[in-house]
Amino acid sequence: MVLGLASVVALGWVWARQRKRVASFLAEVSGELKKCSWPWEPQEKGARRYRELIDSTVVVAISSVLLAAVVTFADFLLIRVVGFLTRLHL
Known part of the structure; x- marks a missing residue:
């Protein structure tokens, strides 16, 4: 306060x-x-006005999920490979 x-x-x-x-x-x-240049059409009304903005948001969300999946898979794979190599006791 x-x-x-x-x-x-x-x-x-x-x-x-x-x-x-x-x-x-x-x-x-x-x-x-x-x-x-704003990502909407000023002449449109309602949700159609923000079509480009909504489409871009969907693309970013899907890309983020795919990137997270790739990073998770790579992390899982690297953990397994490093774990296997450290158990070999070279």
Whole structure:
């Protein structure tokens, strides 16, 4: 609670002291964000609006699962190989 209050006071102090600079920065950020290419169609409505975003998310999720499977298999295999080699007592 005290930390939150201190944060609000600090932000208020910065805003009061640097109002023009902060406002200028926020205006520049807003201008730059308008130039960005966002992954949705503004004319579409509902879930169709986010089709590209949803498709990209599905691709990332599937890729992550496949990578996890490959790493798990490689780990299992290496554990078996190293275990076998250390039992040979060369």
